[in-house]
Amino acid sequence: MMQSKRLIYVSLAILLLGSSFVSGPAQVMAAESATSAPVQSSTPATDAASTTEQPQSSDKKPANAVPSTAAQVPAAVSTEPSGKPSNADNPTEDGWSFLLTILRRGFSRQPQEEEYIAYKDVDRAKFSGMSILTNLGNALGKEIKVRRWHWDATQGKWIEDRSQRKAKTGWSLFWGSLGFLDVESYNLVYKPIIGQKQDVPVGTYYYQFSFSDGLLNAKTFHSQLAKVVVTPEPIPATAINADTDNADGTTKSNTFRC
Structure with missing residues (x-):
């Protein structure tokens, strides 16, 4: 009886000692797996973040990019005269003999070619000195x-x-028969005897003169364009041109007089 009790006590002691040895290493392995798990999961997270940021950077537009609607804005109408009349005739070469x-x-x-005249003097303004050869x-x-x-100016x-x-x-009778005509x-x-005169208001104008010559093969000859600017007030002169003669010494005669 006493021996059987000793066997029971010894077997219980052995069981208790064995369970303590088994539980110790299990706790150590659990601790090691717990500390290693975050280190292994951090690497994929970083890679995922880097891969998602790359396509976003490629979609960015430069700061100085011009909007596509800027080219659709119409140009402003110019109020200042520019160019020459597009439907004017091409000037013919000067005639000579x-x-x-x-x-x-x-x-x-x-x-x-160009002249400025104050509106108060426009009644006396005229083209003078033109000549033709026929x-x-x-x-x-x-x-x-x-x-x-x-x-x-409203249409530009x-x-x-x-x-x-x-x-x-x-x-x-003499010079005209030879083709020299002034x-x-x-x-x-225009100052007609009867009726209201034609007015030339303040503004910019172009004039062109032409004549036809010939019977069977008539041809039209066109002058150069002559620009006339009618100003509200006289424009004071800033310089005087003393060159009153042509290169060959003859007196200039194609003048615009008032």
Whole structure:
């Protein structure tokens, strides 16, 4: 009886000692697995963050990028005259002669290219000094057609005015028969005997003169464009041009007079 009790006690002691040895290493392994788990999971998280940030950086636009709607904004209409009338005729080469033999017809003396005139003086403004060369047999003179354009600030372009009155040349039994014809002075403002005169308001204008010559093969000759600016007030002169003669010593005669 006593021996059986000893065996029971010894077996219980052995069981208790064995369980303590088994539980110790299990706790150590659990602790090691707990500390190693966060280290292993941190690496994938970092890689995932880096992969998601790369496509976002490629979608960014430069700070100075121009919006696509900027090219659709219409340009502002210019209020200042620019360019020349697009539907004007091309000027014909100047006519000239040699020893009273006509070698080329046209304007031998052109209208002045540009001139400024105050509105208060526009009634006295005129084109003077133009001459033409024609075929023989024009003793009774020639009819000169006139075109005029004005700058429309609201539309930003040149507008051709209604038909202008014609100019004419003088006639000469001697010189006219040889084709040398002077164009009579052309007033900007028309002053009819009866009716209201034509007004030329403040603004910028272009004039062009032309004539036709020939019977069977008639040809039209066009002058250069002449710009006239009518100002509200006189423009004071800042310089004086003393060059009153042409290069060959002859007196300049294509003048714009008031």
